Amino acid sequence: MIIVAVILLLFAFSSLILPNMGSSWSTSQTTEVTVSRTERTPITGTQTYGEWYLDELGYIDHDTDLTDGLKYFYSQTGIQPYVMLLDYDASMWNNGSWNETAAEDYLAQVYQDTFSDNGHMILAYFACENDSEDLDGTFYIYYGSAAYSVMDDEAETIFWSYFETNYNDLDLSIAEFIGDSFRQTADNIMHEGNGRGNTLMKVGTVFAVICVVAIVAGIVVMKKAGKEEE
Numbered sequence: 331m332i333i334v335a336v337i338l339l340l341f342a343f344s345s346l347i348l349p350n351m352g353s354s355w356s357t358s359q360t361t362e363v364t365v366s367r368t369e370r371t372p373i374t375g376t377q378t379y380g381e382w383y384l385d386e387l388g389y390i391d392h393d394t395d396l397t398d399g400l401k402y403f404y405s406q407t408g409i410q411p412y413v414m415l416l417d418y419d420a421s422m423w424n425n426g427s428w429n430e431t432a433a434e435d436y437l438a439q440v441y442q443d444t445f446s447d448n449g450h451m452i453l454a455y456f457a458c459e460n461d462s463e464d465l466d467g468t469f470y471i472y473y474g475s476a477a478y479s480v481m482d483d484e485a486e487t488i489f490w491s492y493f494e495t496n497y498n499d500l501d502l503s504i505a506e507f508i509g510d511s512f513r514q515t516a517d518n519i520m521h522e523g524n525g526r527g528n529t530l531m532k533v534g535t536v537f538a539v540i541c542v543v544a545i546v547a548g549i550v551v552m553k554k555a556g557k558e559e560e
Contacts, residue, residue, distance in 0.1 A: 363491040366519045370480050373408035376449030383413040387455075389463055389504045390415070399509025406516040409477045412444070413508060414454040418467075422456050428468045437472040448474025451481060453508070463504065465497070480519070489515045 382397045383390065390396055400411045422432050437452055444450075451473035458467040471489075473481055481489075492514045496507035 363495065363518075364488060366484060366488060366521075368482070368484055368519070370407075370485070370520055372406065372520070373449050373476050373480060375447060376404075376408055376410055376476075377445070377447050378404075379410060379412065379445060379450065381412070383415070385415045386417040387415045387457060387461070391503060392505055395503060395505035396509040399511070399513040403512040403516045406520045407477075407480045409449055409451050409473070409480055411451045411453060411512055414440070414452060416454060416456055418457045418459050418461055420459075423458065426459070428456060428458075430470075433468075433470055434472065437470070441472065441474065445474065448476040450474050451477050465504070469493070485515070485519045488518050492518075 382400050383393070396413065400413065404410045422429050422436070433454070433456055437454055441450070441452060451471065453469065453471055455465065455469050456467045461467055471481075471486065489511060492511040493507075496502055496511050496514075499507060502510065
C-alpha cells in the first residue's frame with residue numbers, strides 16, 4: 331500500500347510540474363474542421379504572463395488582431411497562449427529538415443524560464459533559411475501539463491484544422507489568421523452541450539419526463555373516476 335501511495339503521489343506531482351510536448355503543423359496538412367463532442371472544463375490558477383507574443387521576424391503589424399484572439403482563448407479555456415515567431419536558427423534545422431528534438435528542448439527551456447505554472451501554451455514558429463511571410467518554416471505547439479485537460483488530441487486537431495483554413499485565406503494577415511484560429515478553437519471546444527449526442531440525450535430526457543407525468547396523471551384520473559362510480 332505504501333509503494334502504491336508513493337507511485338500515485340509521484341504521478342500527481344509530475345503532472346503539476348512537468349510540461350508536455352505538443353504537435354507540429356506544416357502547410358502540407360489538410361484537415362477538415364470537425365465539431366468537438368467532448369465536454370471540457372476550463373483550468374484554473376494560471377498566472378497571467380504580461381506578454382502575449384514575441385515577434386523576431388517583424389511579421390505582426392496590428393498586434394490587437396493577434397492578442398484579442400489569444401485573450402479570448404484564455405478567457406474561455408484558462409490556458410494562456412504565447413506566440414513566438416523566431417528567427418532562423420541553423421541548430422533547429424538539419425540540412426533543410428526541421429529538427430524536432432532541438433525545437434522541443436529549446437521550448438522546454440523557454441517554458442521553464444518564462445512561466446511559473448503549467449497552464450500555458452506556446453505556439454512557436456521556427457523560420458527556415460531565407461524565410462518569408464509565406465511561412466515556409468514550421469509551427470509547433472508546446473504546452474504545460476495542466477493545459478492537456480483542455481488541449482487534448484481532439485482539441486489539437488481542431489486547432490490545426492482552423493489554422494490550415496485561416497492560413498489559406500489570403501485576405502487575412504498573419505496576426506489575424508493566428509488570432510482567429512485561437513478564437514474559433516475556443517468556441518468549438520468549449521461551447522456548452524458539445525456534440526449532437528448530448529442534445530439528443532437532453533431532448534430524450536425531457537420527453538421521458540413528460541411521458542411519466544402523463545402516465546401518472548392518467549392513473550390518478552382513472553382512480554378518481556373509479557371512486558366516483560362506487
